[in-house]
Amino acid sequence: MSEVQNSKSEVFDSKSYLNMELLRFTTAGSVDDGKSTLIGRLLYDSKSIFEDQMENIEATSTRRGETSVNLALLTDGLKAEREQGITIDVAYRYFSTPKRKFIIADTPGHIQYTRNMVTGASTANLAIILVDARQGIVEQTKRHSIIASLLGIPHIALCINKMDLVNYDESIYNKIVDEYRQFATRLKTKDIHFIPISALVGDNVVHRSEKMKWYEGVTLLYLLENIHISGDINHIDLxxxxxxxxxxxxxxxxxxxxxxxxxxxxxxxxxxxxxxxxxxxxxxxxxxxxxxxxxxxxxxxxxxxxxxxxxxxxxxxxxxxxEGNVPRQSQDIEAMVCWMGEKPLQLNGKYALKHTSKDARAVVKEIKYKLDINTLHRLTENVSIEMNDVGRIKLRTTAPLLVDSYTRNRDTGSFILIDEATNVTIAACMIID
Amino acid sequence: MSYTLNHLRTLESESIFIMREVAAQFQHPAILFSGGKDSILVTYLAKKAFYPAAIPFPLVHVDTGHNFKETIDFRDRLVKKLNAKLIIGSVQESIDTGRVAEEKGINASRIRLQTTTLLDTIEKNKFDACIGGARRDEEKARAKERFFSHRDEFGQWDPKNQRPEIWNLFNGRMHMGENFRIFPISNWTELDVWQYLAMEKIELPSLYFSHKRRVFNRDGVWLAESPFIPMKPSEEVKEEIVRFRTIGDITSTGATFSTASTLDDIIQEVATTRTTERGGRADDKRSETSMEDRKKVGYF
Incomplete structure (x- = not known):
């Protein structure tokens, strides 16, 4: 069992919090690449775990016959999730260091929950994308990166995890980095950081790894604490x-x-x-x-x-x-859509729409293409946009909207569609100018 | 020119945005006021959001009848100061009218009964949105809660079928008879709340600060001596210096030994503390999923 002495204990400078900033990040990865362990490790090593939480997961680890404390249990959520051993919904976690407060949107990795990734990514400053060092870049890595880029997350931290299982081999790390760099030329997010880690053992998460002297970059926590984020907000267009x-x-x-x-x-x-x-x-x-x-x-x-x-x-x-810096005013809107509804998007279908503080209705005039979110290929033949699909559409709205392109402004460049019969939110849309 | 905000101002801005969204999207919203620091914070943020107009929501107190006197005194003073409207939903009344039956035995509590009183109060006043001070860091079922949490006509929460919340676009559309629970301080942690209360110099009930009190230990939780809690012969009352980290119904609110007598002391204590806030809540100790189960049927 790990030592509980690592729980919170340091003296806290009671006024320094007035200078702390807030950073929101999202974590994505495929099912077994150690996402929960990484979050558990960040919470544990940054001393954000309480004794009763620790005792709780120690007891559960012992009951399950595990030999060490399973930090992944810290992010265990609902009963249904524990029974199935998966994450169903976006879960929010919080921790802070003397420099920053962090909000983690922990999103499930499996294919059918792209909508949750979009939800978690929509307000994030940074995306942590996990890669299993033994597997390298897989389809899910690409999908998560494309969604992060599509949602306009300004920074990506690609964490090559489980380095302990590949003998901390630098060449394996370099190969993955090279492959990702090539793929990333097609992404909109330009600020990408690479970190070799072991979430299980703790290498380069909070503490520098003794096993990877060849790595000269920063630890993940250092990056989270210091990355420049005030430039993420548009301070130009009122x-x-x-x-x-x-x-x-x-x-x-x-x-x-x-x-x-x-x-x-x-x-x-x-x-x-x-x-x-x-x-x-x-x-x-x-x-x-x-x-x-x-x-x-x-x-x-x-x-x-x-x-x-x-x-x-x-x-x-x-x-x-x-005066002199105005958004576009239009009833004809072209947008990338992430579909979240159970019924597919209907050509000529009418939906309720929410954009900033404005409510309107919209009719789908055209489906231009569906995006293959593993390859970025555009599919134009017999296109049907279904749950978890991404595509480009044209809408006509009942009233003019005051819009900017999503890449320029995440607030005035985004809107949601709502099913008028069920009142459920069924699409997240990003405006193309 | 620097355009940076500290984390407390960022959270404040988000919460005020939510509060104004509620006023714009709903017909009959209300604030659920428990008298604890989180609902005091929510009320304070509501005042800020609409000043110089009055808070456009009444305060609703679901009263178990098992209160700390300090809570009720504080509530009444605050209501007067803010010129707010107070609506009380009484668990005693639900018992008297046979809507619920009082639990029996040594650990009897009215926590579970509150749900019926709350749902009855919502129905009677036709509230379509109830604003509460729940935070996602409090408990694992709450970590998945939305800002705008949809409830069906039975007040039920379906965690597997929540509406996605994307960007700052909140969908408050609903059918007749349904309603929403709104959680404007979802993203605040216990420490954020204390830091903000200190930064803004917000007045709180005296229970939060260290004081002498007669307490006894039951299953590891220090409870206040009270006519509402029958004691076992083996239980022994001691006078100790304590304070409360959370304030709820007196039968389930545990005291902590503490000499923290100012907000700065409390921040220091919370920042270095080794147990979670709800660790002292007897109502959460009933089972591993007690909060999740209570929330599904309409508990706050």
């Missing part, structure tokens, strides 16, 4: 979708009319000239505030309340932008 209008109707705030929302991108300051879309009126920002406190400047992803100099009729679904 996009402020109005979410809710605050009207107190009180004596003190009789004429108060605040536009509440979360800045999707860009920066907003008092005195800025802004255009209200779709009406096109231009006015000046009187104040940017929250809870009675004003901001000199506010930027994505802050939730704020904006007050304007002029009394203009503005409601949920409208957008404040900078």
């Amino acid at each position: 996009r402020f979708p109005v979410q809710y209008v605050i009207r107190p109707y009180s004596d003190e705030f009789h004429d108060y009319r605040g536009y509440a929302g979360r800045i999707a991108s860009g920066v907003i300051r008092p005195g800025d000239k802004v255009t209200v879309l779709p009406s096109g009126f231009t006015t000046t920002v009187k104040s940017v505030e929250l809870d009675g406190k004003t901001f000199e400047q506010a930027f994505a992803p802050l939730s704020v309340t904006v007050l304007l100099e002029d009394d203009i009729d503005i409601s949920r679904g409208d957008m404040l932008v900078r």
Whole structure:
């Protein structure tokens, strides 16, 4: 049994947390490549495991007749999952170091759950993709990388795992890296890091490996703590979708009319000239505030309340932008779609649509192609887009949407489709400009 | 110019976004208020989200009748201060009207009974969205919970058939009779909550800070001496310096020995602590899947 002394015990600088950043990452891999063990290792070695959790998995490991503590049990979820030994749904895990707080979207690896990968990837800064050093690059590695790239995850960490099982052989690592580099020329994600690890033993996860002196790069945790992420957000194009209008109707705030929302991108300051879309009126920002406190400047992803100099009729679904830097306004939208519905996508089918704070309806005008997400080949003959498929479609919406391309703006470039009969979310769509 | 936010401001912004989305998408939302720090945080964030307007949701307290007096005093003061509307769903009333039967025996608790009272209160007030302070780091069944969690007309949660939540697009569409549970602080950890409460100087019930209290040990959990908990002859009451890490029904909330008397002390303690927050909750010790089972039938 591993020693529990590794649980949390260090003295904590009680004010340093005010400088911690938040990093969201997703983990993907195929069924047996040690994803749960890696997460368990990150939690364990970063001292994020509590005694009662540790005792719990020690007891379970012993009961199952395992010789060492199975760290993978730390991420065990629902009863059905434990019975089947698989992960059904996205699970969220949390840990922090003095530098950053981390949110892990732990997504299942098997083919039929591409929709979960998409869910986990949609807000991630980074994707960890695991490769079994004995197997090398397999179909699932490619599929996960393509989805990460499609969803616009800015950084990928390719972890070549189980190095302990290939005698920490540098040439095996190099061969995998070369093969992946060739494949990755077709990906949109350009910032790719390679790390040889053993999640089981702990090499290069939190602590540097003694067995792989030939590796000169950083450990996985070091990468997670230090990778530059503030550049991941678009601070150029102001996009402020109005979410809710605050009207107190009180004596003190009789004429108060605040536009509440979360800045999707860009920066907003008092005195800025802004255009209200779709009406096109231009006015000046009187104040940017929250809870009675004003901001000199506010930027994505802050939730704020904006007050304007002029009394203009503005409601949920409208957008404040900078004069001269406006999104495209259109009812004809072309997008990559990840289909999540049980029934296949219907040509000429009508669906409810949600884009920023705007609701509309849409009809599918054309299915351009289906993407083979293992090879990136485009299939154009007799195409049917079914659950877990990715394809390119054209839609016509009931009202104009205010859109940017997904590659420029993850917020104004994305929308979901909803089945109007069941109310279930059935597609994630990324706009192509 | 630097455009970086610390993790607490990032979480705050996300939670406020969720809160405003609820106000925009639902007709009759409510905040489920237990009197614990998480529901106090949720209420505080709601106030921030809509200021200078009042919080557009009533606070709903599902009251087991087995409370710490400090919780109720605090609740009533907060409601007055925020000029909020309070609705109480009474478990005692559910027992009196025969909707549920009181558990018997030494470990009798009203935790399970709360579910019926909660569902009755939702139905009676026609709430279509109930905002709660549950966090994903609390418990393994909660790690898979959505921000917008759909419940069928029986209030049931189906973990295998949840709606995907992609980007910041939240789908609150539903059929008549169904409703949603909303969890705006899903991504906060216990430590985040304490750090934020300290950063914002938010007032809390005195139970969270160290104080003298008469307690006794049952199955490894230190419970407060109370007329609501019958004691075994072998159980012995001692006066100790304790505080509570979570606050719920008095029959199932365990005390921890602690001298932490300020928020900074608590942050220090939580950051270095060796057991999970719910480790002191007798209601979770009933079985390995007790939370998952309770959630499926409509528990918070």
